Amino acid sequence: MGKEGPAHVFHSAAYYETPDAPQMPLKGWKGADLVFDIDADHFDLPCQKQHDSWWCLDCEKNGRGHRPDQCPQCNGTRLKTLKWMCGECLAKSKHEVIKITENFLVPDMGISKNDITIVFSGHRGYHIHAFTPKLHSLGSQERREIVDYISGTGIDFRYHGFVENSYGVPKGPDSRSLGWERKIAEGIRQRFRKPEQLSHIPGLRANQIRTLQQDAKSIYKQLAEEPPRYITPKGVGQKAWYTIAQHVVESYSAVVDEPVTTDIHRLIRLPGSLHGKTGFLVKHLDLAKFDDFDPFNHAQVFSGTATVQISNAPAFTLNGEHYPPMREIKKELPLSAAMLLLCKGVAELVI
Ligand SMILES: [Zn+2]
Numbered sequence: 001m002g003k004e005g006p007a008h009v010f011h012s013a014a015y016y017e018t019p020d021a022p023q024m025p026l027k028g029w030k031g032a033d034l035v036f037d038i039d040a041d042h043f044d045l046p047c048q049k050q051h052d053s054w055w056c057l058d059c060e061k062n063g064r065g066h067r068p069d070q071c072p073q074c075n076g077t078r079l080k081t082l083k084w085m086c087g088e089c090l091a092k093s094k095h096e097v098i099k100i101t102e103n104f105l106v107p108d109m110g111i112s113k114n115d116i117t118i119v120f121s122g123h124r125g126y127h128i129h130a131f132t133p134k135l136h137s138l139g140s141q142e143r144r145e146i147v148d149y150i151s152g153t154g155i156d157f158r159y160h161g162f163v164e165n166s167y168g169v170p171k172g173p174d175s176r177s178l179g180w181e182r183k184i185a186e187g188i189r190q191r192f193r194k195p196e197q198l199s200h201i202p203g204l205r206a207n208q209i210r211t212l213q214q215d216a217k218s219i220y221k222q223l224a225e226e227p228p229r230y231i232t233p234k235g236v237g238q239k240a241w242y243t244i245a246q247h248v249v250e251s252y253s254a255v256v257d258e259p260v261t262t263d264i265h266r267l268i269r270l271p272g273s274l275h276g277k278t279g280f281l282v283k284h285l286d287l288a289k290f291d292d293f294d295p296f297n298h299a300q301v302f303s304g305t306a307t308v309q310i311s312n313a314p315a316f317t318l319n320g321e322h323y324p325p326m327r328e329i330k331k332e333l334p335l336s337a338a339m340l341l342l343c344k345g346v347a348e349l350v351i
């Protein structure tokens with residue numbers, strides 16, 4: 001190793017017969033943990049319009065939020081970005097982790113909570129590792145199916161309880177079933193227990209919402225029957241039920257980074273190391289205490305202070321201290337804050 005430490009440290013999620021063999025085919029792949037990457041990069045959040053920015057290296061154009069594929073002014077593709085993170089991004093990432101584990105890994109895939117580890121990525125999200133040996137041998141294709149399942153991609157409601165053009169009892173998802181059918185049935189029923197929720201369903205017409213809300217009590221009762229009855233009041237047909245079901249799917253499903261999960265040779269950030277873009281600790285988290293984890297407090301490792309010359313930093317909060325946006329200013333800061341600005345490339349150390 002050279003004089004300077006590496007900015008990023010990764011380990012393999014795969015197991016090999018001979019991990020130090022010089023070429024991949026000689027390593028003897030034995031299997032890989034099932035890994036999920038949840039990163040605020042994949043969400044479109046209002047806060048990102050505040051704290052993320054991009055600028056074009058070929059002209060003067062710049063903007064806020066996610067970077068476009070090409071510069072809207074000169075069509076150039078040499079765009080630089082400043083990606084930041086805040087409580088809102090991390091809370092959304094945390095919410096997705098909870099959805100993946102509580103809605104899918106544990107109930108549907110039968111993975112024990114003891115076999116699941118959550119790791120704070122050190123930046124804008126979390127990694128979930130499922131260590132169950134039975135999953136090790138899954139190939140890319142099988143892992144892609146798991147991603148599709150969790151993200152609710154390609155769900156055909158006809159395979160999840162709905163029967164089109166049925167006569168007699170109008171049939172739909174039954175909560176005594178398993179997997180997605182059960183989630184859809186429960187989600188639909190919940191919306192009739194609190195009918196005000198029906199007004200938030202995109203795709204339903206105002207008159208349909210009114211009818212469903214007026215009849216909510218009786219619809220709820222019929223949905224609770226065994227088997228449930230999916231009645232169609234005037235103006236509400238099969239299509240409206242599918243619209244509600246789709247809304248339920250979107251609320252249960254989670255956003256995961258597909259290439260990470262499907263790569264059976266994946267390198268993933270090493271817990272215990274520091275993230276080179278923040279200086280935050282990449283940290284193993286206890287699933288039982290996950291709710292209380294606050295990366296802006298609990299992933300900070302530096303003490304002391306440093307003086308930095310700041311070029312342009314958005315607002316942030318670290319260790320309970322709020323920092324306003326700072327521009328062209330020299331400041332002595334707690335070392336964690338100074339390190340964040342240095343790692344983000346928006347400050348230089350003043351010696
Ligand atoms: Zn440009």
Ligand SMILES: [Zn+2]
Pocket residue numbers: 045047048051084085086087088089090
């Ligand atoms: Zn944010």
